[in-house]
Amino acid sequence: MDTILAIVIGGLFAAGFYSLLRRSIVKLVIGIILLSNATNLLIFTASGLTRGRPPLVIEGADALAHPHADPLPQALILTAIVIGFGVLAFVLVLVHRAYQTIETDDMDKIKGIDT
Amino acid sequence: MSIIISILSGFALAFFAPVLYRFGCGATGWIVAMLPLCLTAYFSSFIPEISAGGNTTESFRWIPSLGINLSFYLDGLSLIFALLISGIGALVLIYAGRYLSGHPHLGRFYLYILMFMASMLGVVLADNLITLFVFWELTSLSSYFLIGFEHDRHESRAAALQALLVTGIGGLALLAGFILLGQAGGSLEFSNLLHSGDVIRNHQLYAPILLLVLAGAFTKSAQVPFHFWLPSAMEAPTPVSAYLHSATMVKAGIYLLARLSPVLGGTDLWRYSLTTAGATTMVVGAYMAIQQYDLKLILAYSTVSVLGILTMLLGLGTELSIKAAMVFLVGHVLYKAALFLVSGAVDHETGTRDVNRLGGLWRTMPITAIAAGLAALSMSGLPPFFGFIGKELLYEAGLTAQSAAHLLTGISLLTGMLLFAAAWEAGIRPFIGRQYTLPKKPHEPPVSLWLGPALLAGSGLTCGVAPGLVDISLITPAVSAIIAHPVRVKLALWHGFNPVLAIGIITVVGGLGVFAGRSKLIKILPQLSNDFVFSPTYLYKRSLDGLMMIASLQTRIIQCGYQRYYLLTIFTVTSALILYTLIRLGGLHGPVSLSNIQFYEVGLAALILMGALLSILTNSRLTAVAALGVVGYSVALIYIIYGAPDLANTQILIETLTVILFVLVVYHLPNFSQLSSVAARIRDALISLFAGGTMTALVLKATNVQFHPTISSYFAENSVPLAHGRNVVNVILVDFRALDTLGEITVLAVSAIGVYALLKLKPKPEEV
Numbered sequence: 001m002d003t004i005l006a007i008v009i010g011g012l013f014a015a016g017f018y019s020l021l022r023r024s025i026v027k028l029v030i031g032i033i034l035l036s037n038a039t040n041l042l043i044f045t046a047s048g049l050t051r052g053r054p055p056l057v058i059e060g061a062d063a064l065a066h067p068h069a070d071p072l073p074q075a076l077i078l079t080a081i082v083i084g085f086g087v088l089a090f091v092l093v094l095v096h097r098a099y100q101t102i103e104t105d106d107m108d109k110i111k112g113i114d115t
Numbered sequence: 116m117s118i119i120i121s122i123l124s125g126f127a128l129a130f131f132a133p134v135l136y137r138f139g140c141g142a143t144g145w146i147v148a149m150l151p152l153c154l155t156a157y158f159s160s161f162i163p164e165i166s167a168g169g170n171t172t173e174s175f176r177w178i179p180s181l182g183i184n185l186s187f188y189l190d191g192l193s194l195i196f197a198l199l200i201s202g203i204g205a206l207v208l209i210y211a212g213r214y215l216s217g218h219p220h221l222g223r224f225y226l227y228i229l230m231f232m233a234s235m236l237g238v239v240l241a242d243n244l245i246t247l248f249v250f251w252e253l254t255s256l257s258s259y260f261l262i263g264f265e266h267d268r269h270e271s272r273a274a275a276l277q278a279l280l281v282t283g284i285g286g287l288a289l290l291a292g293f294i295l296l297g298q299a300g301g302s303l304e305f306s307n308l309l310h311s312g313d314v315i316r317n318h319q320l321y322a323p324i325l326l327l328v329l330a331g332a333f334t335k336s337a338q339v340p341f342h343f344w345l346p347s348a349m350e351a352p353t354p355v356s357a358y359l360h361s362a363t364m365v366k367a368g369i370y371l372l373a374r375l376s377p378v379l380g381g382t383d384l385w386r387y388s389l390t391t392a393g394a395t396t397m398v399v400g401a402y403m404a405i406q407q408y409d410l411k412l413i414l415a416y417s418t419v420s421v422l423g424i425l426t427m428l429l430g431l432g433t434e435l436s437i438k439a440a441m442v443f444l445v446g447h448v449l450y451k452a453a454l455f456l457v458s459g460a461v462d463h464e465t466g467t468r469d470v471n472r473l474g475g476l477w478r479t480m481p482i483t484a485i486a487a488g489l490a491a492l493s494m495s496g497l498p499p500f501f502g503f504i505g506k507e508l509l510y511e512a513g514l515t516a517q518s519a520a521h522l523l524t525g526i527s528l529l530t531g532m533l534l535f536a537a538a539w540e541a542g543i544r545p546f547i548g549r550q551y552t553l554p555k556k557p558h559e560p561p562v563s564l565w566l567g568p569a570l571l572a573g574s575g576l577t578c579g580v581a582p583g584l585v586d587i588s589l590i591t592p593a594v595s596a597i598i599a600h601p602v603r604v605k606l607a608l609w610h611g612f613n614p615v616l617a618i619g620i621i622t623v624v625g626g627l628g629v630f631a632g633r634s635k636l637i638k639i640l641p642q643l644s645n646d647f648v649f650s651p652t653y654l655y656k657r658s659l660d661g662l663m664m665i666a667s668l669q670t671r672i673i674q675c676g677y678q679r680y681y682l683l684t685i686f687t688v689t690s691a692l693i694l695y696t697l698i699r700l701g702g703l704h705g706p707v708s709l710s711n712i713q714f715y716e717v718g719l720a721a722l723i724l725m726g727a728l729l730s731i732l733t734n735s736r737l738t739a740v741a742a743l744g745v746v747g748y749s750v751a752l753i754y755i756i757y758g759a760p761d762l763a764n765t766q767i768l769i770e771t772l773t774v775i776l777f778v779l780v781v782y783h784l785p786n787f788s789q790l791s792s793v794a795a796r797i798r799d800a801l802i803s804l805f806a807g808g809t810m811t812a813l814v815l816k817a818t819n820v821q822f823h824p825t826i827s828s829y830f831a832e833n834s835v836p837l838a839h840g841r842n843v844v845n846v847i848l849v850d851f852r853a854l855d856t857l858g859e860i861t862v863l864a865v866s867a868i869g870v871y872a873l874l875k876l877k878p879k880p881e882e883v
Contacts, residue, residue, distance in 0.1 A: 001712055005753070006814040008720045012746070014807025015727035017686055021679045021799040023790035026781070030730055033743055033773065037750050042810065044759070046817035054758040055843040057835050064831040064843060069758030071834075071843035072827045078765055078848060079859050085769045086866035090873075092780050097873045105785045107678055 005045045012038035025095050025105045032091055036084035040077045047073040118173045118187040118240055121154055125233025129226045136222035144212015144563065147225055151204035151232060158197045165194050165592045168601055172242060172306055182303045188242035191592025195441065196239035196363075196370055198589070199448050203362050204232045206567035210456055211354035213563035214463060224264060228355065231257035235363050239370055244293040244303045247371075251289065251335070254364050255282040261359060262351040274347040277655065281334050281344045289331025289371075295324045296378075305374065309599060312378045325379050328371070329388060336368025336422045339396045340651040346403075346415045353459030356411060361418045361451040366444065369425045373440070377599035380432050386517075389430025394526045396423025401533035405540065405629060406637055410458040410468040413541045414451065417494075417534055421447045424509060424530065427523070431516050434594070438604050439508030441593045445585065446493060446505040446575065453490035453571035454542050457483055460564045461545060466554030473545035479557045482565045484546040489572035491542025493579065495535040495626060496619065499608050501578040506531060506622070510615045528618055528625075535626025536633060582606035679799075686802055690809040697816050704815045716756065723749045734787045740777045744770060761844045 012034050019031030047070050055071035057064055064071075099105055128150050136143045161171065174186035189197070211228065215221050234257055237250030256279070263275030297303040299318040300311045308315070315321060332338075337345040348360050359365070372389065379385060400420030407413045421443070428440035460483050461476065462468045477484035489500070496506035509531075513524035559565070578585050586606040595601050610616065629636065675681075697703055726745035733739050747770035754762040791799070830843055830851060840846035848856050 001716055002818045003815065004712065004717060004720045006811045006818070008723050009814050010807040010809075010811030011724045012727050012807075013810040014803040015731050017682075017806050018799055018803035019731045020682055021803065023679070024787055026736075026784050026787060027731070029777075030739060030743065034727055034730065034746070037746060038810070040762075041750060041753070042814060044754070044757070044762075045814050048818060049757045051756060052758055054760050055831065057841040057843065059841075062832075062835050064834075068831065070827050071830055071847060074759045074762055074844045075847040075852065077759075077762055078844065079855065081762070081765050081769050083859055083862050085772065086863045088773060089776060090866045090869045092776060093870045093873045096780050096783055099784055105788070106790055108790075 001051075002045060002049060005041065005049070009038055009041050009045060012041065023107045025098065025107055025110070029088070029092055029095055032088060036080070036088070040080055040084075043073050043077055043080070118171070118189060119175065119185065121157055122187075122233050122237050122240065124150060124154075125229055125236060129229035129233065132225035132229055133222035136225060141212070141216055143221070143225065144209050147229065148205040148208040148212075150229075151201040151208065154201035154236070155198060155205065158194060158201060161189060161194055162588050165189070165191050166588050168592070168595070170306075170596075174242070177243075177246075182297065183245045184243050184304070185246055186242040186304060187240045187246075188304075188306050189240060190596045191589075191594070192370070192373055192596040193239045195445070195589050195593045196366070197236055199445070200232060200235050200239065200363050203358060203448065203452050203571070204228075206452075206570060207354045207358040207456075209563050210357075210459070210567045211352070213561055214354055214459055215352060220264070224261075224352070227257050227260040227264070228358065231261065231359060231364070235367070238367050242304050242306050244297060244305070247305075248286070248290050248293055251331075251367060252283075252286050254359075254367060255279060255286060255335075258282070258348070258359050258364055261355040262348045264352055264355070265350070268350070271350045274344075274350040278344040278348050280659070281341055281655070285331045285334025285341070288327045288334075292324050292327030292331060295320050295327065299324060300378070305378075308378045312381075312599075315378055316382055321379075321382070322384060325382075325384055325388070328375060328379065329392075332368035332371045333392060333426075334368070335371075336365050336426065337396075337419050338368075338392045338423065338426055339399050339419075342396060342400065342419045343650075343652045343655065345419055346412055349409075349411045349415050353411065353455060353462065356415070357452045357455030357459070361414065361455055362448045365418065365422060366425075366448075369422065369429065369440075369444065372426065372429045373437075373597045376429060376432065376437070376597045380429075386430050386432060390427050390516075390519075390523065393423045393425070393427025393430055394523060396420065397427060397530045398423070398526055398533075401530045401537065402640075404537040405533050405633055406640070406642065408470050410461065410470060410473075410541055410545070411455070413470070413537050414454055414458060417537045417541075418447075418451060420530055420534060421451070424527070428509065428512055429597075431512055431523075433512065433515065433517070434598055434602055435508070435515055436512035437594050437597045438590065438602075439505065439512040441590050441597075442501070442508055442606065443505035445578070445589070446501040449571045449575040449578070450490040450493040450500075450502055450538075453486060453568040453575070454494065454538075456564075456568040456571070457487040457490065458541065460560045460568070461557075463564065464555065464557045464560050470540060470544060472551050472553065474548040475546070475550035476557060477546040478550070480546070480559050482559060482569060486565060486568035486572045487542045487546060489576055490568065491538045493572070493575040494538035494542065496531060496622060499576070499579045501575045501582070503579060503619075504582060504606055504608060507610060507615050507619060510618045514614060524618070528622060531618075531622040532625035532629055535622060536629035539626070539630045540633065579608065582608070683799075683802060686806045690806040693809050693813055697812055700816075703812050704819050716753075719749050719752055719756075734789070736781045736784070736787060737778075739787070740774055740781065743777070744774050747773065759844075761842070 016031045016034035016038055019027045019034060022028070022031075050067050050069040053068045055064055055068050055074065098110070102110055104110065128147060132143070132147055135146065139146050164171070170188065170190035172186065172188050174184050177183050177185045208225070208228065211224065212221075215224060218224070231254060234250045234253035238247055238254060241247035241250055259275045259279040262278050263271050265271045293303070296308070296315065299315050299320045300308045302308055302311075315324070334341045345360060345365060349356055351360065397420045400416050400418070400423055404413050404416035404420060407416060425440050425444060428436040428443065458468060460480070461473065464480060465473065465476070467473065493500035493502035496502050509527055510524060513527045514520055516523050583606075586604050590606065591602065591604045594604055723746050726742045726749065730739045730742035730746065733742065747766060751763045751766035751770065754760075754766060830847055834840055834843045834846045838846045838850040840850065
């Protein structure tokens, strides 16, 4: 499964990069969402996959029973998802506002505008 | 009072000087001159101790792990320079207060020149090589500000930049030399290196060290072929030329060579490089001096010549030549600073510095004329002036040189004659003969303008008549410091009838001849123009132009202004670097564990990829939102399958919010449009696939690298006992790493404020 997820991650990154390279400013936002998902999956997969063993300590035990999914990357990704949403909200509104002010969605026309 | 305070007080006063000027106005020159006067007195108090053979050190820790200390060393050599810097500094400050009175930036001028004075004191007092280098660069920097003081003039700015670049490049070489020297000698302190001269001279790094140090010293002290910046630096106000570009800063290179003589000196390489550079410089400088008509340029080129003489004398390295160098140095400072200040006074009073338009000024400016005359006589090497003693010693050192004695003496004689003529041209001719009509009606300048020249020229006479005043107290300890063993210098005007006297007489006769026939000579002699193809000035201009051209070309290519090209560069370079690293660390890793794959997992993967593809290809905004939703929810499912229920929760929540937000905003945005050409899209697709493929390779590699397990197992074992929580992920977030979560909340809050500001705050109509 690692291999398939690796291809999925590569595909998400490729789609994200492609989106970021577009001239339309709205596509930037799509690129950011895709990249954010790709990165989270990258951290998740790179630290090793364990199927169906969430890092929950069962009643009566003092420690996690082996094998278990690695809790640390999960904590990192959880933070990343939330922050990614914060960034996305800001970018989305920024693009919206920029479009209102500059009245173009073409990145090439934004060049040199000082408003 | 300690040495470091004497330096820091200069910097402190420098920063207060502009404020002081606002209140003190015309008297500021006199007020700020009190500091160098006090410093002169302070350094004079060391004379008894130093002349008895002692020295003083002072050290503060700076970066001890690298052997860098803020340490100072005062011996005979430092003392003579420190006295010259502070003493002449006082006179120049008094002079400048009057010379530049009414200038809108006079306050700033005090700042620069005091900063220079403090830095220069730092150079000559530093014990640590790095400390010395820092002060050395500070002198270059303050010189830059001072040369470009009239910054609205293009010539000033160009000259300032030229001086900065030439001395700055030399400075870099010097730093490299110092670091190598520190490695070879095992210490960065002069006071330690002094004792390991033999080790360093036999070290394999000796030649690079010497060449790098010489590059620094030669650029700073304007040796041919780096001499061209010094005449250009005459764009600076005259007090600056007198102080930096004749008396002190250009002597920093000489100081360094003298200081390092016991460490690096005495080898053939040292002797030949210094005498060759010095002898060339002294002739070229003197030759160009007599071809000038501008008072300041005559003096500037003669300064170049004298710097050559000093370099040559240090290169010879005999006791006699070192003695000659120190005497010549003091004599030169006294007469040359005086002549520069006089040229400024003449310029100030008459409105011109052109020697062809000046004459007979002794009638209207008698005191200035006397000062100028005394200084010029000392410069021309006539008895009973101090310059005479210096010139005698120069010839004597040339005659007793180990090799090429006749050649060196001949060059010295030629230089002596030319300098004689230059001295008379600059110091005597403007004051004698007939008067010309001048831009201004000349009259005697105020006391602050003649005090400096008069005192300096008077000292030249006094030291000549009574050399006993300085020989034991100042010259002896300085020479001892350079030779690194105690010597006793006794100076006298009269040495009896000997070859040196004969050469001296020839110099006077020849010099008078050159002076009288100068206008004819200029026509006959070939001009060393600054514009011929291989002249240093031409090469400097060409390399500067070339540098600017490359810079603008590079800027046009790299800083194109298009976001996507920056991104393209970043994607390509980053991917290439990652691939390179992956291959270097044991090669790429192929597919692993293709067995044990559930069919629904493959389905999810296909769903994600199709969603991503659809989201970037569609032109419909709603389709894009839906496709992104498919990607997000499928990722959440993957989290569930692989034991991360919390992630799945969060992902589903956030994904829902994202879709809502997107739908809310996206309808205020334009429809997606295809803006780029097909070719651009193919190029972008290929680069994206390459970068994405790199990420795939990275993941494959990463899953096969065993991470150190300690961190996670710590959380796995301590979650219940320490934090009393059974969901380890939650415990990490709210307990073990709670501060990080606080940071995360802060980010969200900042983002929310940003969103609010963007939505609610509109610029007022008049600002649009």
